[in-house]
Amino acid sequence: MPSELPDPVRRSMFAIGCIAMGAATAGFLAATVRFFVPNVLYEPSRRFDIGAPSDFPPGGAATFLPDWRLYVFNGTDGFYAISSVCTHLGCNVRRGGPGFECPCHGSQFDESGQVVQGPAPDPLAWYALSLSPHAQLVVDLDQQVTPEFRLRA
Amino acid sequence: MNQSTPGSMAAWLDGVRRSVSRVGWPVTDKDRAAAMISSLFLHIHPARVSRHVLKPTYTFALGLIAGILFLVLSVTGLALMLYYVPYPPEAYRSMKDLQFVVTFGIVLRNMHRWSAHAMVAIVFVHMCRVFWTGSYKPPREFNWVVGVLLLLLTLGLSFTGYLLPWDQLAFWAITVGTNIAAHAPVVGEQMKFLLLGGHVIGPMTLLRFYVLHCVILPLAMLLLVSLHVWRVRKDGLSGAATQASPEEEVAGVFPASTKTYGLMALSKRPRASVEARDPNDEVFAWPHLLYRELLVALAVIVALHVVSLVFMAPLEEMADPTRTPNPAKAPWYFLGLQELVHYSTLVGGVIVPAVLVLALLIIPYVDRDPKGSGRWFAPERRITNSIFTALVALFVGLTIVGTLFRGANWAWVWPWR
Numbered sequence: 358m359p360s361e362l363p364d365p366v367r368r369s370m371f372a373i374g375c376i377a378m379g380a381a382t383a384g385f386l387a388a389t390v391r392f393f394v395p396n397v398l399y400e401p402s403r404r405f406d407i408g409a410p411s412d413f414p415p416g417g418a419a420t421f422l423p424d425w426r427l428y429v430f431n432g433t434d435g436f437y438a439i440s441s442v443c444t445h446l447g448c449n450v451r452r453g454g455p456g457f458e459c460p461c462h463g464s465q466f467d468e469s470g471q472v473v474q475g476p477a478p479d480p481l482a483w484y485a486l487s488l489s490p491h492a493q494l495v496v497d498l499d500q501q502v503t504p505e506f507r508l509r510a
Numbered sequence: 511m512n513q514s515t516p517g518s519m520a521a522w523l524d525g526v527r528r529s530v531s532r533v534g535w536p537v538t539d540k541d542r543a544a545a546m547i548s549s550l551f552l553h554i555h556p557a558r559v560s561r562h563v564l565k566p567t568y569t570f571a572l573g574l575i576a577g578i579l580f581l582v583l584s585v586t587g588l589a590l591m592l593y594y595v596p597y598p599p600e601a602y603r604s605m606k607d608l609q610f611v612v613t614f615g616i617v618l619r620n621m622h623r624w625s626a627h628a629m630v631a632i633v634f635v636h637m638c639r640v641f642w643t644g645s646y647k648p649p650r651e652f653n654w655v656v657g658v659l660l661l662l663l664t665l666g667l668s669f670t671g672y673l674l675p676w677d678q679l680a681f682w683a684i685t686v687g688t689n690i691a692a693h694a695p696v697v698g699e700q701m702k703f704l705l706l707g708g709h710v711i712g713p714m715t716l717l718r719f720y721v722l723h724c725v726i727l728p729l730a731m732l733l734l735v736s737l738h739v740w741r742v743r744k745d746g747l748s749g750a751a752t753q754a755s756p757e758e759e760v761a762g763v764f765p766a767s768t769k770t771y772g773l774m775a776l777s778k779r780p781r782a783s784v785e786a787r788d789p790n791d792e793v794f795a796w797p798h799l800l801y802r803e804l805l806v807a808l809a810v811i812v813a814l815h816v817v818s819l820v821f822m823a824p825l826e827e828m829a830d831p832t833r834t835p836n837p838a839k840a841p842w843y844f845l846g847l848q849e850l851v852h853y854s855t856l857v858g859g860v861i862v863p864a865v866l867v868l869a870l871l872i873i874p875y876v877d878r879d880p881k882g883s884g885r886w887f888a889p890e891r892r893i894t895n896s897i898f899t900a901l902v903a904l905f906v907g908l909t910i911v912g913t914l915f916r917g918a919n920w921a922w923v924w925p926w927r
Contacts, residue, residue: 393704394703394704395707395708395714398708398709398714399708399712399713399714400708400709400710400712400714401710403709423832423833424832426831426832445689445851445855446685446686446689446690446838446848446851447685447686447688447689448682448685448686448834448838449832449833449834458919459919460834460836460837460838460918460919461686461834461836461837461838461919461920462851462852462919462920463852463919463920463921476851476852476853476854476855478693478855478856498709
């Protein structure tokens with residue numbers, strides 16, 4: 358049957374071609390974005406040991422580990438580690454008052470890292486502690502814990 | 511050739527000259543037009559320009575100055591790349607080399623640094639000029655959008671360059687800057703990870719910033735600057751008034767145009783730029799525009815040399831991730847944002863910058879009334895100009911507060927104490 362309209366087969370082939378082309382482009386873009394995500398990070402390990410439990414004085418005094426940006430406490434009920442990275446813009450908080458103070462924008466945190474004052478949106482991070490087979494304290498920065506966390510060593 | 515007389519030698523040399531440049535030193539008006547049109551480098555100028563746009567107080571040559579600064583930054587940047595190693599801690603050592611070992615290295619570095627600061631400021635002021643003269647009105651809406659993108663690119667170039675010296679100033683400014691970006695909802699943390707190439711600022715970050723700073727962003731800049739200039743050329747040079755101001759009419763400086771002709775179906779060019787081509791109002795770009803441009807370029811380069819010889823670019827001790835300086839400040843053009851972030855992270859770091867950029871991008875499509883274009887502070891635009899001026903004043907005010915009035919712990923200080 359002669360018709361003025363375009364051949365429906367050609368029309369649907371064209372549509373399939375366009376969809377395939379679009380999908381290929383989307384895949385290509387996704388692959389490009391994925392390329393920019395590094396698979397190996399040449400940076401300090403996110404899980405590391407910080408020394409024997411006996412290195413940390415008991416009685417709840419904080420030990421600051423500048424290289425790891427961590428405060429480690431040996432409390433009466435166990436060990437715990439609080440990050441010194443301010444949740445506002447990433448400066449190092451320092452001990453001040455009963456808890457911590459950030460020098461950059463004046464955020465203040467209590468001794469468990471909860472925000473008392475200032476622009477910090479979140480409390481300081483708590484990281485999981487564990488004991489290695491060699492009786493070393495191990496911190497895992499990829500494992501955040503609640504302020505109830507204590508490691509009995 | 512061996513039998514040539516001095517006369518034919520001159521003719522031969524003239525032939526060589528003609529093969530390089532078809533038009534000689536222009537003497538006639540026809541040659542003056544041809545000089546502009548037939549040169550790759552000059553043909554971004556029209557052959558003739560309106561006298562209104564040549565008035566220094568109309569544009570203050572700000573776009574031209576921004577372009578010259580970009581050129582200076584490209585040349586000095588290429589020179590610095592010959593000594594710079596984008597890997598810590600060699601990056602910092604190469605800065606020390608540039609400062610103390612390389613002949614004229616310190617001058618080149620100073621010039622690169624101060625030009626970069628100047629470019630951020632000039633591009634911003636250029637944007638204000640275009641707004642206050644209503645030059646984003648049709649047919650130049652899209653070129654305003656390109657201009658906003660160029661402002662963002664300028665900030666990006668300056669920000670990525672800020673990390674490269676790998677000193678304390680660089681490290682903590684980028685820490686604060688990237689953490690402001692990380693507060694963006696949903697994608698903030700992922701964007702920060704991509705930008706840093708990891709969780710912390712390290713060798714990967716330096717390499718990424720280096721490639722962005724030296725290749726990706728400058729290429730994007732070149733592309734958009736070409737588009738920007740091309741559109742200026744196609745849409746007409748600046749939104750200069752086609753009619754003289756009442757005072758000028760009375761003084762007979764610029765006789766008012768009485769011609770209003772549109773080419774209608776013959777041309778797709780917008781009416782406004784057709785009307786602007788009033789032959790009584792135009793002068794030849796050679797020499798009137800060209801000499802002014804050379805003069806501005808000379809002044810800019812002299813000023814940069816003086817500043818670079820007198821003021822040293824800062825270089826603090828090597829970056830130390832374990833020791834935060836107090837206060838830690840972002841680059842000065844982000845200190846307005848940092849001041850806002852000090853009150854609220856979400857408002858200062860996300861909502862305000864997003865709304866500002868969005869508002870800048872859509873303003874020419876919202877404010878389409880063609881009245882008041884091509885004049886400074888046109889009375890028809892009093893409300894629009896007032897809102898814009900208030901926002902600019904607020905932003906500049908916050909930047910000044912963040913830069914000068916904030917000390918340790920971000921507490922208020924008086925700069926003169």
